[in-house]
Amino acid sequence: MSIRREGPVTERLLNLLHSHPGPDRAQSGPLDAPIVPHSAMTRRQAVAIFESAIQSRLQDLLSRELKDKGISYYTIGSSGHEANAILAAQLRPTDTAFLHYRSGAFMAARLRQGRGETPFFDAMLSFCASAEDPISGGRHKVLGSPTLHVPPQTSTIASHLPKAVGFARALQRMERLGIQPGDGVPFDSIVYCSFGDASLNHATAQAGLNAASASMLHAQPCPILFVCEDNGIGISVRTPEGYVRQMMEQRTAIRYFRADSQDFPGVWQAARAAIDYVRTRRRPAFFHLETVRLMGHAGSDVEVNHLSLDKIEANEARDPLLGFADLLLRTAAITQEQLLALYRDTDARLRRAAIEADTRPKLTSAAAITAPLQLPQPGQYELRVADRGRRLEVFGGKLPEDDARPRHLAFRIPQALTDILAAYPQALVFGEDVAKKGGVYHATAGLHERFGSGRVFNTILDETTILGLAQGMAQAGCLPFPEIQYLAYLHNAIDQIRGEAASLQFFSTAESRRGLGGQVASYSNPMVVRIAGLAYQKGFGGHFHNDNSVGALLDIPGIVLGVPARADDAVSMLRTMTAVAHDHGKVCVFLEPIALYMQKDLHDAGDGLWQFGYPSPEETMPLGEGRVYEPASDDQLTIVTYGNGLWMSLRVQKRLRKRGVKARVFDLRWLMPMPIEEVKRHVRDTGRCLIVDECRHNAGGPSPMLLTELCQDPELRGCVLRRVAAADSYVPLAAAANLVLVQEPDIERAALAICAEEVR
Numbered sequence: 001m002s003i004r005r006e007g008p009v010t011e012r013l014l015n016l017l018h019s020h021p022g023p024d025r026a027q028s029g030p031l032d033a034p035i036v037p038h039s040a041m042t043r044r045q046a047v048a049i050f051e052s053a054i055q056s057r058l059q060d061l062l063s064r065e066l067k068d069k070g071i072s073y074y075t076i077g078s079s080g081h082e083a084n085a086i087l088a089a090q091l092r093p094t095d096t097a098f099l100h101y102r103s104g105a106f107m108a109a110r111l112r113q114g115r116g117e118t119p120f121f122d123a124m125l126s127f128c129a130s131a132e133d134p135i136s137g138g139r140h141k142v143l144g145s146p147t148l149h150v151p152p153q154t155s156t157i158a159s160h161l162p163k164a165v166g167f168a169r170a171l172q173r174m175e176r177l178g179i180q181p182g183d184g185v186p187f188d189s190i191v192y193c194s195f196g197d198a199s200l201n202h203a204t205a206q207a208g209l210n211a212a213s214a215s216m217l218h219a220q221p222c223p224i225l226f227v228c229e230d231n232g233i234g235i236s237v238r239t240p241e242g243y244v245r246q247m248m249e250q251r252t253a254i255r256y257f258r259a260d261s262q263d264f265p266g267v268w269q270a271a272r273a274a275i276d277y278v279r280t281r282r283r284p285a286f287f288h289l290e291t292v293r294l295m296g297h298a299g300s301d302v303e304v305n306h307l308s309l310d311k312i313e314a315n316e317a318r319d320p321l322l323g324f325a326d327l328l329l330r331t332a333a334i335t336q337e338q339l340l341a342l343y344r345d346t347d348a349r350l351r352r353a354a355i356e357a358d359t360r361p362k363l364t365s366a367a368a369i370t371a372p373l374q375l376p377q378p379g380q381y382e383l384r385v386a387d388r389g390r391r392l393e394v395f396g397g398k399l400p401e402d403d404a405r406p407r408h409l410a411f412r413i414p415q416a417l418t419d420i421l422a423a424y425p426q427a428l429v430f431g432e433d434v435a436k437k438g439g440v441y442h443a444t445a446g447l448h449e450r451f452g453s454g455r456v457f458n459t460i461l462d463e464t465t466i467l468g469l470a471q472g473m474a475q476a477g478c479l480p481f482p483e484i485q486y487l488a489y490l491h492n493a494i495d496q497i498r499g500e501a502a503s504l505q506f507f508s509t510a511e512s513r514r515g516l517g518g519q520v521a522s523y524s525n526p527m528v529v530r531i532a533g534l535a536y537q538k539g540f541g542g543h544f545h546n547d548n549s550v551g552a553l554l555d556i557p558g559i560v561l562g563v564p565a566r567a568d569d570a571v572s573m574l575r576t577m578t579a580v581a582h583d584h585g586k587v588c589v590f591l592e593p594i595a596l597y598m599q600k601d602l603h604d605a606g607d608g609l610w611q612f613g614y615p616s617p618e619e620t621m622p623l624g625e626g627r628v629y630e631p632a633s634d635d636q637l638t639i640v641t642y643g644n645g646l647w648m649s650l651r652v653q654k655r656l657r658k659r660g661v662k663a664r665v666f667d668l669r670w671l672m673p674m675p676i677e678e679v680k681r682h683v684r685d686t687g688r689c690l691i692v693d694e695c696r697h698n699a700g701g702p703s704p705m706l707l708t709e710l711c712q713d714p715e716l717r718g719c720v721l722r723r724v725a726a727a728d729s730y731v732p733l734a735a736a737a738n739l740v741l742v743q744e745p746d747i748e749r750a751a752l753a754i755c756a757e758e759v760r
Helices: 006-019 043-068 084-090 104-111 119-127 161-177 203-217 243-248 264-281 309-317 320-330 336-359 366-373 388-394 409-423 447-451 463-476 495-506 567-584 644-658 676-686 703-712 734-739 744-756
Strands: 143-145 150-153 191-196 224-230 255-260 285-290 427-431 456-458 479-484 510-512 519-521 527-533 560-562 587-593 627-629 637-641 663-667 670-672 688-696 720-726
Touching: 006 043, 006 309, 006 320, 006 336, 043 084, 043 104, 043 119, 043 264, 043 320, 043 336, 084 104, 084 191, 084 224, 084 264, 104 119, 104 143, 119 336, 161 191, 161 203, 161 224, 161 463, 161 495, 203 224, 203 463, 224 243, 224 264, 243 255, 243 285, 255 264, 264 285, 264 320, 320 336, 366 495, 388 409, 409 427, 409 447, 409 567, 409 587, 427 463, 447 456, 463 479, 463 495, 463 527, 479 567, 495 587, 527 567, 560 567, 567 587, 637 644, 637 676, 637 744, 644 663, 644 688, 644 744, 663 676, 676 688, 676 703, 688 703, 688 744, 703 720, 720 744
Parallel strands: 191 224, 224 285, 255 285, 427 456, 427 479, 479 527, 527 587, 560 587, 637 663, 637 688, 688 720
Antiparallel strands: 143 150, 510 519, 560 670, 627 663
């Protein structure tokens, strides 16, 4: 018994090719005639499909061989799934494809439709993790092509379905708005989205399917073809017989199609019907493609540990290439000699490509690896501003900067969004309750009336869908501003940022950005995610509405994260994020402190000191730049904070001065990128630092990272460094919240204690 199954699978196919009796004259016919009566697939088309299929099969075999030699690093293959090449052959190359990782044959067939691609060599560059890999730059083995509309996907477990729906939803919306999709994608395109049967169980898969169904029920076109490649097993866990069909055949508003990869011509016919349905009806369809998995989940998967030899051999007997090769030979679509020559030539070409790919440069520096994640420098992004006439139109004849009255945070945010929507016609604002209601805290008030439901619209109540829509719409050419109603609910869907939106640039090659300098990835998700969050809502709502868990966002590389505490900062920060997202494709997160939305006063009731004017239309906030409050040369302490902590710390600052203690307050404003060098400069000036972190003590906020940076700086050796942070607790209801959150007396006591310590 062979534990490794590459040999038996290959021998079975080669034995058939060598021993085949030849054509059946009764089934022979012209190359452009249908190969079987029940399908329109011609013999010529069938041969082209087999070329893609055999390329994919031999790539799988070679990747395992190269892995044994320490040359290749990825062995999840497509063997048994080669029928997906048929779908690629029938789709247009401008139909954007979000792919399952077993789509090697699909990619081979799609690349045949390209211009100037080198599919054999490119595949080997990817297998060998070469820095010259044209899609990921050697960061991961991914399937993708920027020229043929295949965004790179890694070992996704259906997390790509929501963004695929977003792309499909964007097409008709952009057509109505007169916005051309990126890279020449026509409005009558459809979206292709493939995944496995085990992945169908994943919550994000269900979110994507649900979003497509809901689109239909809301009369919103959604031209997407979901393709479930059902091989009956996920790693070692069997999918029940008939499971996919029973789950999907009666799915609301999604048309069900089915085919078996044992019958390639039948797959061709069913695929054509499904694609035509989606393209002409602009409605979602589900294509259930029955396949078989050969040689295990990956090279490290020893199938005999969880499958009997009888079952393994039964699967291998269902190798779809066996039946397809037999059909080609029986119908004289190709001769035995030609088929064997095709096999040998493909194998030789792949091996030559692998030898060359192994000599090509690898990633050799952290800078090269992280290049797509780097944030732009000042001067590398540029805010757009609508002309005065357009601004007067959207603001109803009176510009906000001409109003001398200072305003609070929730008043200024919709004004900033109004300016952005006027300047960027592709900008969209969406989420729960953002339209006519104007948001639960009125932070989108008036936008729906000014710009209409095409650009400001409500979504279903699902954060995964909201962020998935944002990604798909961004990739289609929009500039999304999705709203997550509360920070706590982001965690229902955070992998849509961590694993999908933010990682897309990492798995894309970085290219020079014309005009503005710097780097931009070939694929990106430009968006500004607005999140109402943080605590101090005077006990309202308990922990789901008083959530201080910022740490999960701080762990995501390559994103921008800002926390505006005052109205004018919110405006200028939002503008900067817009420019960075638009010009560099970055994922930006704008975290709005709910407790400060309506705050007007600072020290005393009625003083109005927490209201501010509207910054001039061109003013932005430099990315990664903080703000210091009332510094003096004889300050004894630097208080570093952000968000609600700024408001509290400024109140404490005034009381400290009455007690003879002089402290400056530094507002981080940006948590990513964090203004660490500015903080160090102020700490050097005062010799003492108190970090006021409203998030949890156990790394819930930025203070652990800040303290680490300060402690490691030799120039700050001898400085007194302390922090106050919230308790490691959820936030309870009512006044009990004050027992676990940082309070002003906590800040004041800590400041006095620090100032009593000697600086060494």
